[in-house]
Amino acid sequence: MNRAVINPTAINRFHVHVHVTDLDRNIDFYTHLFGTPPSVIRPDYAKWLLDDPQLNFAISTGQSNENGIAHLGLQAAHAEDLDAICKRLQTADAVALAEAGTTCCYARSDKYWAVDPQGVRWETFHTFGDATTYHGEPDAEAPRESCCGPRLDASNGKACSDTGESATKASDGSACCG
Secondary structure, three states: OEOOOOOOOOOOEEEEEEEOOOHHHHHHHHHHHHOOOOOEEEOOEEEEEEEOOEEEEEEEOOOOOOOEEEEEEEEOOOHHHHHHHHHHHHHOOOEEEEEEEEEEOOEEEEEEEEEOOOOOEEEEEEEEEEOOOOOOOOOOOOOHHHOOOOEEOOOOOOEEOOOOOEOOEOOOOOEOOO
């Protein structure tokens, strides 16, 4: 089952992503909990786009050594909504990583990642298309672990680039909120 991600009448949604060990058992559990099957199912991923409550709930396997909540987030219905969220995060000096046109979780999105004072990762994003792979196209240069948030420096909770430097710009070099 696969529905298009793009919806011109979309609403902003709260987002939760959980890493799981057994995808089938979790699909069964959450299908019963939410009273509806997933909107998207892939071999290592499932997503429910719920209207009541307004929620984007995703589960995946094999993306981390740890199970449980991977990150929380806000899905923006439109690019302008994402810009407004980003500006609020910028005001709080909380943007850890900006990603333009990234492929993650079988979708193409623009994203801003933040980390709250407790170390909880927050993904704010606007999805503008589907993708055929979880982490990007097979020829993409981005490392596998780049999907679903930045690597964090344990000493300060800031995002790290491959060189250990703070990563606060999109892959195209643009700054947060353009």
